[in-house]
Amino acid sequence: VAAGGGRLGESAGGEVGSEGRWELQLKGAGPTPFSRAADGRKVLRSSIRELLASEAMHALRLPTTRAAALVSSDARVSRDAGNNGQLREERCAVLARVARSFLRFGSFELCLNETDGREGPSAGMTEEGLAP
Numbered sequence: 254v255a256a257g258g259g260r261l262g263e264s265a266g267g268e269v270g271s272e273g274r275w276e277l278q279l280k281g282a283g284p285t286p287f288s289r290a291a292d293g294r295k296v297l298r299s300s301i302r303e304l305l306a307s308e309a310m311h312a313l314r315l316p317t318t319r320a321a322a323l324v325s326s327d328a329r330v331s332r333d334a335g336n337n338g339q340l341r342e343e344r345c346a347v348l349a350r351v352a353r354s355f356l357r358f359g360s361f362e363l364c365l366n367e368t369d370g371r372e373g374p375s376a377g378m379t380e381e382g383l384a385p
Contacts, residue, residue: 277321278355280348294330296343303348318352 280303281295300323310317324347331340 274353275351276353276355278318278350278352280350281345282347292330294328294345295348296330296332296334297325297346298334298343300346300348307350316353318350318355320348321351322349323347324349 281300282293284291284293304320304323307317307320311319326345326347328345329342330345332343333340334343
């Protein structure tokens with residue numbers, strides 16, 4: 254999401270590595286090849302919401318990512334928190350999360366192309382822009 258925050262396909266995360274059967278991902282650490290011109294930063298408000306939602310899902314025994322750490326910084330970015338066109342400055346945060354896999358439904362949208370008559374969130378990007 255280009256400076257929008259909280260919308261599908263934000264891609265503010267990047268995989269750091271894996272250990273055994275677990276993968277580690279940092280969300281909000283900066284741009285990734287899939288950021289589509291967004292700044293790759295997450296704000297504290299949405300990071301806390303993601304942490305609480307993932308822990309609630311875990312408590313319900315639903316497979317989900319788990320937050321390993323949440324770190325806030327003094328850096329600030331402008332976001333439209335109310336989706337009403339009003340930008341406000343918000344504190345940035347980085348969420349480290351772990352999961353067995355970060356394969357998600359949105360990953361398959363990369364396979365869509367114009368010949369299908371459908372476009373995924375990365376439509377229009379060159380292959381160089383999609384390469385890690």
